[in-house]
Amino acid sequence: MISRLDEARQAIRQRIIEKLHDLGWPTLDELVQVEVPTEKGRGDLTTSFALKAARRVKMPPRELLGHMDAIWSDLPCVAGTEVAGPGFLNFTLSTAWMAEVIPDILRHPQTYGNTAVGQGKRVLLEYVSANPTGPMVIVSGRAAAVGDTLARVMSAAGYQVWREFYVNDAGGQIARLGQALALRLRELEGEDVESTWPENVYPGAYVKELALMYRAEHPEVLAQSLAEDEYPALGAWAAERIRQGHETTLKHFRVTFDRWFSERALRESGAPEAVIQRLKDRGYLVEREGAWWFTATRFGDDKDRVMVKSDGSLTYFVPDAAYHADKFDRGFDYVIDLLGPDHHGYVNRIRAVVEALGYPSDRLEVLIIQLVRVMRDGELVRMSKRGGTFVALEDLIEEAGIDPARFFLLERAPETPMDFDLNLAKLKGPDNPVYYVQYVGARIHSVLRQWRQMGAPAVPVDVTLLQEPEERQLIILLARFPEVLVRVAEERAPQHLVKFMTELAGAFHAFYRQHRILDQAPKLRQARLALAEAVLAVNTRGLELMGIEQPQEM
Numbered sequence: 001m002i003s004r005l006d007e008a009r010q011a012i013r014q015r016i017i018e019k020l021h022d023l024g025w026p027t028l029d030e031l032v033q034v035e036v037p038t039e040k041g042r043g044d045l046t047t048s049f050a051l052k053a054a055r056r057v058k059m060p061p062r063e064l065l066g067h068m069d070a071i072w073s074d075l076p077c078v079a080g081t082e083v084a085g086p087g088f089l090n091f092t093l094s095t096a097w098m099a100e101v102i103p104d105i106l107r108h109p110q111t112y113g114n115t116a117v118g119q120g121k122r123v124l125l126e127y128v129s130a131n132p133t134g135p136m137v138i139v140s141g142r143a144a145a146v147g148d149t150l151a152r153v154m155s156a157a158g159y160q161v162w163r164e165f166y167v168n169d170a171g172g173q174i175a176r177l178g179q180a181l182a183l184r185l186r187e188l189e190g191e192d193v194e195s196t197w198p199e200n201v202y203p204g205a206y207v208k209e210l211a212l213m214y215r216a217e218h219p220e221v222l223a224q225s226l227a228e229d230e231y232p233a234l235g236a237w238a239a240e241r242i243r244q245g246h247e248t249t250l251k252h253f254r255v256t257f258d259r260w261f262s263e264r265a266l267r268e269s270g271a272p273e274a275v276i277q278r279l280k281d282r283g284y285l286v287e288r289e290g291a292w293w294f295t296a297t298r299f300g301d302d303k304d305r306v307m308v309k310s311d312g313s314l315t316y317f318v319p320d321a322a323y324h325a326d327k328f329d330r331g332f333d334y335v336i337d338l339l340g341p342d343h344h345g346y347v348n349r350i351r352a353v354v355e356a357l358g359y360p361s362d363r364l365e366v367l368i369i370q371l372v373r374v375m376r377d378g379e380l381v382r383m384s385k386r387g388g389t390f391v392a393l394e395d396l397i398e399e400a401g402i403d404p405a406r407f408f409l410l411e412r413a414p415e416t417p418m419d420f421d422l423n424l425a426k427l428k429g430p431d432n433p434v435y436y437v438q439y440v441g442a443r444i445h446s447v448l449r450q451w452r453q454m455g456a457p458a459v460p461v462d463v464t465l466l467q468e469p470e471e472r473q474l475i476i477l478l479a480r481f482p483e484v485l486v487r488v489a490e491e492r493a494p495q496h497l498v499k500f501m502t503e504l505a506g507a508f509h510a511f512y513r514q515h516r517i518l519d520q521a522p523k524l525r526q527a528r529l530a531l532a533e534a535v536l537a538v539n540t541r542g543l544e545l546m547g548i549e550q551p552q553e554m
Contacts, residue, residue, distance in 0.1 A: 003115075003482040004101040008077040008093055009034045009045060016049065019071050028053050034091075036480065043082060043090030044098075044476055050087040061087025095472045099463035101479045102534045109537035113482045118159030118489065124327050125151050126261075127338035128250065129166040132239035133177045134390070135206055136246050138420070141253065141393035143338045143369040145409040145547065148255045149494040150336075152545045157489035162332070165246075165257045166323060169239045170264040171316060176201050178235030184211035185223035210238050236264070249394045253402060254547045263319055271322040272314055275357070276307060278325075284356045299352035299361075321353045328359040336365045336492065338414070344368060367492060370417040372409070377423060400425040403548045407434035410546055411498050430509075434548065437505045437539065442554040444508075444536040447517055451529060454518065458526060465527040470511035474535060477504050481538050485545070494546070501542045508535050 002010075013034045020028050031052040034045050050061035057064060065083050072078040080092040105112045127147025130140040151161045180202040183193045188211055197203055214221075214237065226234070243260070250256070266272070276292070279285045285292045290310035294317075297304055307318050327335045339346065347366045355361040374381050374391050382391065397405055404425035411433070412418040430436045466475065477500075484500045487493070517528045540550040 003479060004098060004104065005036070005045075005476075005479040005483060008091075008098075011075060011077055012045060012047070012091060015071050015075060016047070016068065019068060020053075023067060025053070025057055028056065036483065037090070042084065042088065044093040045091040047089050047091075048087065050089065054087065065089055093476070095467055095475065096464040098472075098475050098479055099466050101475060102463050102466075102530050103461070105478060105534040105537050106530065109533075110541070112537060113485045113541060114156045114158070115482055115486055116158040117486050118154060118157045120158060120160055121333040122160045122162070122331065123154060123334045123336060124162045124164060124330070124332040125154075125336050125338070126164045126166055126327075128246075128255075129168070129339075130246060131168045131173060132243040132246065133173050133202055134204055134242065135392040135394065136249050138372045138374060138391040138393055138396055139340060139369060141396065141405065142372050142409040142414070142418075143340070144250055144253055144255045144393075145406045146367070146369060146414045146494055147338050149406075149410055149497070149546050150488070150492055152547070153485055153494065153497065154489045156485055156545065159489065162259070163257045165260050167239075167243055167260055167262050167264075169236065169243065169262055170267050170319070174235035174239055175231045176235070177207075177238050178231035178233065179228075180207045181210055181214060181234045181238045182223060182226045182231060184208050185214065185221070185226070187211070188215060189223050191223075206242075207238075210241060213241060214238075249397075253393065253397060253406070261323070263323070266319055266322055266326070271326060272318045275318060275322045275325055276314070279307070279353075279356060282356060282358070294353060294356070296349050296352040296356075299355045301348045301352045305349055317349065317353075320350065321357070324350060324354055324364070325357055325359075328354070328357075328363070332363075334363055334365060336367065338367045338369055340369060341371050341417075365492065367414055369414050372418055372420050374420045374422060381422070396420070403438070404432065404434045406547050407437075407498065410494050413493065413495050433502055435554070436509075437501050437543065438548075438551055439554055440505045440508045440539045441536055441543075441550040442552060443512060444532045444539075445552040447532055448529070448536075451518055456522070456525075459522045461526050461530045462523055463527055463530065465524050466531055468511075468515060470507070470514050471528075471531060473507045474504075474511055474531060477507055478534055478538055481542070497542060497546060501539070501546070504535070504539060504542070508539075 013032050016032050016034075017029050020026070020032070028049070032047065032049045034047045037043060037046045050064045054061045054064060062083055065087060068081075068089065072081060077093055077097045078091055079094040082090045082092075084090050125147055127143045128136075128140050130136050147163070151163050155161050179198070183197070183201070184207045187193045187208070214234075247260070276285065279294060280292075284295050284298070285307065286295060286304075287293075291306050292308035294305045294307045305317055306315050307321075308314060324335065337350075343366075347368075350366070351361050351364060354364050372391075374396065400408075400420075400422060408420055408425055409418075424432055425434075426432075428435060430439065466472070481500070484496055488497050515528070517532060518525060520528065543550050
């Protein structure tokens with residue numbers, strides 16, 4: 001379905017192209033682009049084609065635009081034009097024509113905004129992928145909110161999206177987790193372990209909880225008898241319990257996955273060794289001092305990378321390479337990784353190995369999700385109840401709520417560090433941006449309830465009656481919604497949806513303050529009710545795509 005705004009854009013562009021052809025310039029088509037202006041005061045749509053074409057037609061931009069004066073008279077979407085600056089052509093769209101977006105929305109309120117821009121292309125979104133060695137922290141919550149919203153919006157934009165969580169349940173970290181569990185089990189038997197706690201072994205109090213769980217399941221095991229070679233198995237048991245906790249926390253946060261991909265299962269399948277052999281066969285592994293090095297510098301990385309150590313063991317990078325090979329072998333058109341802030345140096349090497357393995361590196365996209373600081377009263381806070389210096393996602397949800405947490409974590413560009421203001425998130429008032437947006441829907445639901453209680457007969461809707469500036473602003477915003485979703489999907493940038501929802505909320509609250517809805521003549525009342533219902537549909541849909549609920553009362 002083409003949006004009303006896009007229909008206007010295409011009609012204007014086609015009219016300009018036709019005129020250029022009439023003037024004898026048939027080769028300028030690619031220069032004619034009609035866009036939503038980024039700055040206020042430049043109309044509803046704008047084009048800069050005259051600036052781009054001036055040299056080729058040997059005519060000043062404003063003189064070229066003079067030839068366009070009379071070509072809009074029979075174009076119903078255009079109410080007026082203005083030449084601005086050195087050669088911009090700005091368009092004011094017909095309010096009555098644009099208002100037809102309202103019945104478009106009301107015919108399909110639950111799917112309005114959907115497009116086919118993705119053309120059914122298959123996308124693998126891997127996000128969160130928190131190590132199963134401790135509770136889920138807030139930066140993982142940010143990745144969860146971003147990844148889940150991207151999955152929802154990209155699906156609405158016509159992509160086939162697969163959601164995946166990579167579980168790092170193998171390697172040295174799992175053995176260290178097992179050692180921590182063994183020490184906590186000894187602590188349950190009366191041994192003092194704190195004074196001799198080994199460095200690099202997880203000290204968090206959450207391991208005490210795991211020890212109590214393990215003791216309940218295995219009362220026969222004596223901690224003193226646990227040998228070092230049993231640590232990996234103990235760690236695997238603990239990691240699976242932590243992973244289950246991650247899954248529970250994420251479901252509470254309204255985030256689910258199509259697959260939890262196990263690194264341990266990947267290793268057991270022989271995939272890492274297959275990748276090593278494949279790189280050798282392709283000539284991209286060289287032996288130096290008994291170790292095998294991947295020649296990553298041939299593909300733009302800053303240095304070569306060890307993949308097989310001199311003792312024959314594999315570096316952690318090998319399973320990662322095998323996992324990406326598996327992703328591409330499953331036939332996805334795009335592979336998108338959302339990685340934590342400590343992975344900047346990782347991006348070039350994974351791109352390098354993807355290309356070395358024979359896959360198109362431009363099909364791999366990496367988004368770095370930056371750090372989040374939790375603030376209260378302007379001060380940095382630590383709020384973990386699990387014994388550690390981290391902020392656990394479940395603790396944030398408990399204090400701030402799911403809706404504010406998701407909204408705030410989506411508000412800034414993912415690659416930008418952010419502060420999470422607990423005071424603001426908990427505020428029940430218009431200064432809280434999520435409350436401000438949700439209150440739009442609550443207000444409209446209240447109006448609709450009052451209308452039903454009036455028992456007034458419905459009359460045919462005439463949207464051409466909506467001519468007030470505040471009504472026009474809402475109509476233009478409603479028409480923009482599909483394009484906002486396309487931008488979020490194509491730029492992988494959910495913050496644009498948050499910005500749009502805030503702008504829509506501001507426009508509706510301004511309209512509501514200035515104009516009565518129910519206390520009007522029947523035809524105008526019906527038109528304004530239809531406008532309010534369309535705003536409700538878009539507000540509800542936008543919040544849904546952000547994983548946020550639309551309450552009927554507040």
